[in-house]
Every structure is written in structure tokens, then in C-alpha cells.
Amino acid sequence: MKKSIALVLVAIMILSIAAVAFAACNHSWYTVSVSKRLISKTTVAYQHGCIHLSNPHTHTRYKYEVTQRFVCSKGCGKTYVDTYTVTEEKCPKH
Structure with a gap:
């Protein structure tokens, strides 16, 4: 009887530890790869100057489009991909 109770308690502890490890996985991501793909390139006219340029230009x-791939660091094997867009604007060098 005591042996079966001990086995049940051990099984409950193992399941509890596994549940905590899988739940903690949501907060332990690390980046595996990042890729950046050019979607568009446009020219924008300004009537004011930049710090380096005082004339219209x-x-x-x-x-x-930036794509990041993440992997769980807890060893649970989960991955996810995050994709978003970024806009950069560059002032010409003088």
C-alpha cells in the first residue's frame, strides 16, 4: 500500500515538473535567425532641409519585411516565426 502511494506521489511530482517546464517555455525564447527582405524603395521629395542639407532635396x-525565427531554450522543442515590416528613410549625404 505504501509503495503504491509513493509511486503515485512520484508520478504527480514528475507531471508537475513537466507542466512547469512547458509553461515556462513561453517566456524563454531565443532568436535563431533573422532575415530582411526589401519590399519597396521610393524617393520622397522634401521642401525643408536636414541637419546636413539646408536646401530642398x-x-x-x-x-x-523582417522575419525572425525563435526557439524555446527550455528544450521543449517549440518554435515560432514573427514577421513584421520596417520602414527606413535615408537623407542623402552631402
Whole structure:
């Protein structure tokens, strides 16, 4: 009788530890890869100056799609991919 109770308690402890490890996985991601793909490149005219340029000029605006792949560091084997867009604008060098 005592042996079966001990086995049940051990099984409950093992399941509890596994549940905590899987739940903690949601907060322990690390980046495996990041890729950046150019979606568009446009020229934008400005009537004001930048810090380096005081006359009307154009800027180049780049729009990128960034994809990041994450893996759980707890060893649970879960992965996820996050994709978002980024816009960068560059003032011409003088």
C-alpha cells in the first residue's frame, strides 16, 4: 500500500515538473535567425532641409519585411516565426 502511494506521489511530482517546464517555455525564447527582405524603395521629395542639407532635396525610403525565427531554450522543442515590416528613410549625404 505504501509503495503504491509513493509511486503515485512520484508520478504527480514528475507531471508537475513537466507542466512547469512547458509553461515556462513561453517566456524563454531565443532568436535563431533573422532575415530582411526589401519590399519597396521610393524617393520622397522634401521642401525643408536636414541637419546636413539646408536646401530642398529627396530622401530614399526603404520598406523591409523582417522575419525572425525563435526557439524555446527550455528544450521543449517549440518554435515560432514573427514577421513584421520596417520602414527606413535615408537623407542623402552631402
